Amino acid sequence: MTTQTTAPDTPSAPAPGAPSGLVAIPPHIGRALATAGGALTIVSTFLAWTWTTDFPGDLTVYGYPGGLQVLVLIGGVLTTLFGLASYGVRGLRWLAPAGADGALKFAALTTFATAWYTVLSISIELGGLVNLEPGGYIVAVTSLAAFLGALALPFERPEPDPIDPDDTSWEHFKHQASHRWTTVRAAFASGSPRPVAKLPAYVEILIIVAILALGLAVFTYGIGTEYDELFVGFLITAGFGFAALAKAGLISQASELTSRHQNITICGAFVAAALFPFTQTSDQYATLGVYILIFATVALGLNIVVGLAGLLDLGYVAFLGVGAYAAALVSGSPNSPFGVHFPFWAAVLIGAAASLVFGVLIGAPTLRLRGDYLAIVTLGFGEIFRITANNLDGTSGPDLTNGSNGIASIPNLDILGLDFGAQHDVGGFTIGRFANYFFLMLIITAVVVLVFRRSGNSRIGRAWVAIREDETAALAMGINGFRVKLIAFAVGASLAGLAGTVQAHVTYTVTPEQYLFAGAIPPNSAFLLAAVVLGGMGTISGPLIGAALLFLIPNKLQFLGDYQLFAFGVALILLMRFRPEGLIPNRRRQLEFHEEAEAPTVLGKTGA
Amino acid sequence: MTTDTTTKDATPDATAPGQVVLDARGVTMRFGGLTAVRNVDLTVNSGEIVGLIGPNGAGKTTFFNCLTGLYVPTEGEVRYKGNVLPPKSFKVTAAGIARTFQNIRLFSNMTVLENVLVGRHTRTKEGFWSAVLRGPGFHRAEAASRERAMELLEFVGLAAKAEHLARNLPYGEQRKLEIARALASEPGLLLLDEPTAGMNPQETRTTEELVFAIRDKGIAVLVIEHDMRFIFNLCDRVAVLVQGEKLVEGDSATVQGDERVIAAYLGEPFEDAPGDAEVAEVEAAEAQAEAQTDAAPGKENDR
The missing domain is CATH 1.10.3470 (ABC transporter involved in vitamin B12 uptake, BtuC)
Known part of the structure; x- marks a missing residue:
């Protein structure tokens, strides 16, 4: 998002078609940066981000995350996992059947957006950056580093459409803007996932149960958010996190599994919904x-x-x-x-x-x-x-x-x-x-x-x-x-x-x-x-x-x-x-x- | 009333050859002051393929719409196997006349199989409660419908693509699917509105064979077409419609030889025959233009 502000026809712009990142960092450094940034973000959520409990959710405690920190933690875990999966670490390949790069970019975006939303709303609501504890600065830096690192990952640049030199400058502007937009979209794109291997029926059903349990947990968390900031953070994390999972190809694999066992999925969804009141302590x-x-x-x-x-x-x-x-x-x-x-x-x-x-x-x-x-x-x-x-x-x-x-x-x-x-x-x-x-x-x-x-x-x-x-x-x-x-x-x-x-x-x-x-x-x-x-x-x-x-x-x-x-x-x-x-x-x-x-x-x- | 697979070979209700299936008498269709179809008589006998030709705007499709209940004729009546047709298109289909459309009208977001199953609507009875309660009768009827639909897809050669979306089929196969969908309503008479429009010669030949195969099932066919070679190969009888009126009806040779038909397609000669000077002038101009233009006569054949 940063380097694209230069005119695309300058010689320094990367040649179309050749894979390169949106940010001019060498890809291997970018990948390391994204993965390490994700890991450090996890660590930073265990630190205090602000000194006062005036900001809802109690982000003042060293030792365990609270409120919005939990959401950032989830984003950090996703980023780290997808980062490791993009290295092809054994045992994590199932995480990204459609390629880990697109998923890593979205996961880093999730972490970045949630962390910066938190840090900014702390600063704005409490009146200034002075209200941040070191943890707040650390998370801002690490999540930004992870995001920039993820953006440095190479992707296939789309070929720009030829420009008609007779067009007005407004037409040129529109043309360039649309090309930039397709470039950004290509940067976040991912391949099509491989089909799910035929697993034993009970394994598939267990996976469906896990998916439904996850769904119930997300829904229960969302419905139980007690203050505006947490709900906005929840929307950011859930939205971008869902996109990351979709880019990883996990969503389409999940829907393939559920369509294999439609009746079980529907019954299971009703059981999960019926469990919802049991997760609540009050009415x-x-x-x-x-x-x-x-x-x-x-x-x-x-x-x-x-x-x-x-x-x-x-x-x-x-x-x-x-x-x-x-x-x-x-x-x-x-x-x-x-x-x-x-x-x-x-x-x-x-x-x-x-x-x-x-x-x-x-x-x-x-x-x-x-x-x-x-x-x-x-x-x-x-x-x-x-x-x-x-x-x-x-x-x-x-x-x-x-x-x-x-x-x-x-x-x-x-x-x-x-x-x-x-x-x-x-x-x-x-x-x-x-x-x-x-x-x-x-x-x-x-x-x-x-x-x-x-x-x-x-x-x-x-x-x-x-x-x-x-x-x-x-x-x-x-x-x-x-x-x-x-x-x-x-x-x-x-x-x-x-x-x-x-x-x-x-x-x-x-x-x-x-x-x-x-x-x-x-x-x-x-x-x-x-x-x-x-x-x-x-x-x-x-x-x-x-x-x-x-x-x-x-x-x-x-x-x-x-x-x-x-x-x-x-x-x-x-x-x-x-x-x-x-x-x-x-x-x-x-x-x-x-x-x-x-x-x-x-x-x-x-x-x- | 179940979904028994009738009309596989000789249908029980297939009438003996020569018996009148469709009998249109004095059909007139006016839209305000415009008379699109004027006093047209047409009969189709069982086991017969009848062609309906005419220049663009002659009223062929309007006449078709009168036959299928999309329009109610202003005057005249249409009988199918002796009964006057009801004025609603879904009742006409239930009575036994199925049709295809000039511009393909498939249910494009449904699969190929589903399209054919929709065609079976009139021949099945399962309503809302049957669908919700799912008794044994529902499953039996559904299975029979599917079997019949697959048979029809096999017949037109689309069985391998049963689960594809209709919109994703190539053009020629969409035409075939439309025919299969129409056949699913177990018709006694099939109306085809320009079935080969936009097809290449090879596809046209396949369609020709398909129409013959449909005739051999005991279904009478009435077909509108611009492709004269197709029409004259296919049809036992051809009727020519010009400016809403039936000009001539007969076998291929009669129609092809009829001066009025040629005049209707190519225009009348001038009242006064052109003089020698004009002829020479025209010949000179033609010689000049020959390199660029195709021969104008026979244009109707090479579409």
Whole structure:
């Protein structure tokens, strides 16, 4: 990033095509620098970085790392390991099946970014560099050295496109800028990984268990971050660290393994999710867990409508609302005009059925429209639902929903004698109210995943995808487009209603203002759609991860305040620019880039 | 109704040769003031390959769309095996008429096999609940569908590429896949809209053999094409459509020899025959230009 500021046509610039680094340090020194820098960074995390405990996380202790130091430590370990792997050290080669150089660069970037973020935020928050202890200086120097060393590693420079001398200087500038950008991208590129060797089944399953355990650990750490700085550091480390693992080829090997054992992976993921409340000492973060799960489940339901059938629905949150209201009205709330208290299973059925009816009622007239028109009309219906719920208060209309006050004091569930409002002790672990609902919600999520997987990989799922791909051709192949789209709409609606029935109990109160089109707090229609697009359309894990991120980021970064929606917009634009297929790309989309590769063995029909 | 593999050889519902499969009577299609197709009659008998030719803009594709329910004809009616066709394209497919498109319309992000499986939609019944509950009936139907789809891919020669994405196939194979997808709906009549457009002579010959093989399965074929050699090799009967009206219909020799057809393609001679002076002038100009230009006549043959 530094030497490229010189004009590329000066003779000192390295010849294109010849491998060389971004930084003018001999490669062997650079490699040593990166590896040693990583190792020294590890050591420095055991030193004190600042003298006062004013900075959160207590970075004043010699002897063990705390707070952000742990994240830097992880980055340092990654850097050192990839550095050693790039030397071809025996026993570490499995770490980098796609070549260690790209991974080493990203690992060093992880360490550098996290360490410098920490050091800078200490200096800025406490008011000056004087607040740094020697450890702080050491980590800054070692991580910078590691990063520069990694940048010195050679790579294949791309050939610049020829310049048209008649162009304006602005065109020249654009041309050079784009060449610099491709050079930087080439510097961070890596090869394609070798396929995973056939291992004994139990080894592969053990690896999957380890991957899931790692996932659970990362998620639990992220959800449990107590202050803004730690969460930002977590995002930096997780983001760049994930990129490092991807460059090393470990991610694609992992997805190859999981696709070999899809059912085991899905079951294992649910077990890992069910273990989450046991990692928590209080109910504080289980609250976040259950809200994330509600949001993610609804996003997954929306993925049937948007990702499979390609129907852009901007009013989807209304179905969640219908389910929640229906369940709330029959669950013994004092505000309910019915005054009945059905058991939970009946409330669930009523909630899902009400959403289904609502979905068909909205879908029947609107699904004759295509594309943008459908989006606008569904947006309208979503708002109509909210305003209607606001007005059914006995003054403006019949008394049904208690207007803007909503239906309050919905009693806690009591299933088979298990009181969801109370704490339970299971094997020494305390399972609080929200953890109870977390388990219940997990079952609902499992149902939605099952429906998504099975319907996606069937005659009806293929018809959905066909309609999305080319509606005219699908009709000519004998698919009753309207009927198939209506089924997708109705299925999506009733799955959202299902989640709504639990949501009503979790939140105690159902008000119209929970079901906005766009707002700072998920779930709302805009965030649901964003979760699907961000995570990856047509996949199962995509919307789950997208929803988790979209819920955690606004929740943890309270300092953003009024700029939350702005930051959200910027993030979406950046994502669409650099990774339009979403975080977890659909395997269909991945296949596009491997046309020369041999026929893929298994293509999950839902692409997940 | 299951997914039994019918039409492998002689279909049970395959009608005896000579029986009318498609009967279009007085089909007229108007878009506002424009009459794209005017009073066209056409019959296709079983076991027959019928060609439909005409200059660009003659209304061939519009006529096709009238036959497949994409358009509802303003006047006239279309009967398939004696029954008037329903006005929805998916019902027409269910009735037994399958089609391909002039500009290939595959489901490009689905695999080759999935494309053919989509074609089997009308011949299978499994709905949403069956898919979610996955009873034995679902697995049986799915396996039968896959088997039939693989058979069809074998038939068109794409079995080895079953798991490839449709978009990654070369052009000629995409055309073949479109035919396989259409055949998957077990049609009694197959409509091909310019099946050899953009193909080289070799690929055209393969397509010709494929169409003959389809005919031998007992499926009647109606084909639009600009490649005259292809049409006259292939078709038992050819109808010529000019400016929305059927000009002539008959076997290859009749159509090829018909003056009106030649006039429609190449233009009429002037009212007054050119005088000697003009002829000499034209000849001189032609001699000059000969080096650069191809011979204009026969242009329709070498596309």
